[in-house]
Amino acid sequence: MTAEPLAFQLFRSAQHSALHLETRDLYEPDDPDWNEWKAGNHFDPAERWQTFHDLVRDTTGRGVEVRRARIVSEPISEYVQFEYDVTEPHNIAAGEQVRWLPRKLTAGLLVPPNDFWVFDEQVVLWNFCDGNGTWVGEERTDDPGLAKLCVAAFDAVWDRAIPHAEYKPS
Structure with missing residues (x-):
């Protein structure tokens, strides 16, 4: 049995908030879901990503606020179009x-x-990708000063960002 991802553990222990900042225009170029989408086979994320869906539903059901902000270049990349297309039925x-x-x-x-x-304005989980967008690892830090800086950065992005229902990619 494989160990549960660290992010999943942190979701399960979160009490108030989970904030996620994404800054790249491409992730996981070899991801089968992304490649299937590129081929025109628009799959149902509810089936493919059920474990994550359930985790987020359980987390928000406990009253934990889950927010995701994405910084994107425009015109958007093909990968960001994929993210946009699956945001409503997934996230x-x-x-x-x-x-x-x-x-x-x-x-x-x-x-x-x-x-x-x-998570809860206390724990930072860094996500690392290589130059091509392939995920290469993560690192947890419990440094309260660093968590405070990351929350401030996230909030500054969030305040300027456009809600999904109003954002029209160009």
């Missing part, structure tokens, strides 16, 4: 709040160079 249907921030509107923001999760 939002599971209970996440999602916003999009065009990169051109980020001037003056100080954002860490890596994607991250922050």
Whole structure:
């Protein structure tokens, strides 16, 4: 039996909030779901990502706020179009709040160079990708000062970002 991913463990223990900042225009170029989408086979994320859906539903059902902000270049990449297309039936249907921030509107923001999760404003889970967007690992830190900085960066992005229902990719 494989160990549960660290992010899943942190979701299960979260009491108030889970914040996720995404900053890349491409992730996981070898992901079969992404490649199937590119081939025109628009699958049902509810079937493919059931474990994550259930986790988010359980988390939000406990009253934990789950927010995801995505900084994107425009015109958006094909991968970001994929993310946009699956956001409503995947992330939002599971209970996440999602916003999009065009990169051109980020001037003056100080954002860490890596994607991250922050749980309960205390635990940061860094996500690392290589230059091609392939996930290469994660690192947890419980440094309260760093968590505070990441929450501030996330909130600054969130305040400028456009709610999913209003964002029209270009």
